[in-house]
Amino acid sequence: MRPHRERTVRRLARTLVAASTAMAAVTFGFAATAQAADPSLREVADPTGRFIGTAVNDSLLNDSTYRNIAATEFDSVTAENAMKWESVEPQRGQYDWAGGDRLVDFAQQNGQLVYGHTLVWHSQMPDWLENGSFSDTELREIMTDHVTTQVGRYRGEVQRWDVVNEAFNEDGSFRQSKFYQQLGASYIADSFRAARAADPDAKLFINDYNTETQNAKSDGLYRLVQDLLAQGVPIDGVGFQNHLIVGNVNGSAIRQNLQRFADLGLEVAVTELDIRMRMPADSSKLQQQARDYRAVADACLAVDACSGITVWGISDRDSWVPDVFEGEGAACPWDDNYRPKPAYDALRDAFVAAGGGDPGDPDDPDEPDDPDEPAGDCSATFQISNRWDAGSVVAVTVRTDRSVNDWRVEFDLPSGVTLANGWNGRFSQSGTRVTVTNESYNGTVPAGGTISFGFQTGGGAAEEGTPVTLGGQNCATG
Template identity: 55%
Template sequence: MKLRLPQVLAITAAAAVMATSQAVPASAAGPLKSITNRVVGSAVAAQNLNEADFKSVLTREFGNITPENEMKWASVEPNRGQYNWGGADAIVNFAQQNRMTVRGHTLVWHSQYPNYLNNLSAADLRSATQQHINTEMGRYKGKIRAWDVVNEMFNEDGSRRQSIFQQKLGDGYVADAFRWARAADPSAKLYINDYNTEGINAKSTGLYNMVKALKQQGVPIDGIGIQTHLATKYAFPSSFRQNMERFAALGLDIAITEADVRVPLPADAAKLNTQASYYKQIWDACHAVSRCVEFTTWGYTDRHSWIPGTFPGEGAACLFDTNLRPKPAYQRINP
């Protein structure tokens, strides 16, 4: 996804969510991670791990964390050969200390890469990409459950995005990235990740056709990450389960990697009820497909959601409100 920076909801929107969610009791069934055999996770920013209440709910409810920005290429190697592992190390260490797993995000992406890549020849870019994968995956070898190896490589019409990698390295860069990743950490599950691929459409079909061909070529791809950024102003994708089933039939795992459901602000009880139905449909579809192995949200609290800063007039997209109270969506999943 685009750059995720912590955003603050408008006061009126926050008040509406709080007022609605205060009436929603926490589940007596236990935390989310205890009611399913799927991996249940949330994206986090390392800086938010300093908040005691945030940490408490995170570790209680979730068994996996995904770094929001800390493992992206521009974050770990802003200048060639100059590394900054502070944020990524903090997340991995936190996960280990709290018996959580980590989803690595992300290795090859058209956004948030260091500027020096733009000046490299094709041969140098290929070498730099291989070195980046080897270095980052090598540092965390055995500590990352799954990696988003290639991220957001398709246009909406199902064609390949003309990223720096596509333009300079050609179609083969995807297969190369997965082969390098497998060699760097054979124990990690390797995914391709994208948005607007929830239902059967041109984009998800382009992804399906490419992954089918890669599998036939023996490329070591283990799964598909479906980001699942939804909005209640659009209908829920009716072919969501069918889409997951066709990827599963290729012998691939499926992960819901970045789920959130934004609503028009200010939020009210009716809007949050619709949101809850969307979250429940995501949850149920994943549990209806045996190879859907993960349900991860892009942040679990409206306190730190990226949505208001990217979609003006929309927000309140997470399972918990700004005060970390469970919202109707949480209760619908975990009654």
């Protein structure tokens, strides 16, 4: 069950997003008008019980297009830099809350959650801290005072905090940060205890990168979290950054890793999602990027304890990636001109498929779906035309009672069964879930028309009569 405070924010969001989206179509021109034609990301995410967030660049909030997208598409915001130590406490004991306050005000105006990032981190420390010399006792006091002051400042206004960020090396050992070198691993527990004391209701996370699948680094993180829980340290969740590379995304492995942390009784979240590519971008890379975004979203949506997804930036033009990875970029859901990319559609489709197709009654966003609601306006046959020990050939026909443009059909294969090849569609597989989208020549289907495609499996056979969805809606069998 979501906490009461989050339900209140989401309820307010229902009212605000409709008004702001309508206003945006008038005020901000063609790009915003095009986006307003369909439900936003936040509208399709809400019925699934997950948040969809973005990192917000404080310096861009005066840009009308940027501000509009941040306000209307997302129901959670994270400060990209404005809440980091160097921004908040540039001089010891002297705090600058301007950027953090702007983000919180923006979120409250738009009915959004706030994800605080970050309290204790080896990077982006102010010079006085990074290069200062302190006794162990003094450094621990500096750290806990900073955590107490910042979390206390936003008590009741920030729903989640990245308390400790990037504490591990790639081999699973602790990073030799200033805090670890002087205080040992106890600095982590102390940071969490200070944050809990400052705001008992905020959810407290540890956050890291290259931990999205099971590997040496995530194993180290797992051991730490187990130890913190055994000590009674107040940790509520684990954040997985997911700064990924196009074509190198394993959705099934991400889901399994999220689940193993969730099985510890913790909340998990995708906190900094972007998927970069070697430049220049082209249609093939953008389509693969969309499949990769979909795989990550599906992984989160398949794990009950995964509370949401934050993309690390809105537009490719504002991304951190080109400045850090030479020759790479185009990592975000919007392009340089703030036009939605296939990755945006993939995120939206993932939420729709998970139950976010109908945003529901705006007066009661927490009302459950009607269990007696009929299946969508479609019927499907899923027939095995040939079967052998290690595979099968399948023919699928979907009849639709309404006209369809750019269709998407989904179904599940038995565990261990994989796609070998397919025809009359574009195929992708994430875990057991198979997604088939139209080719350029068969994307438009009239009312009463049919969608037909086929494929071959490996590793085993598909199952006759497998349920099929069209555009996220269940199709009747036959």
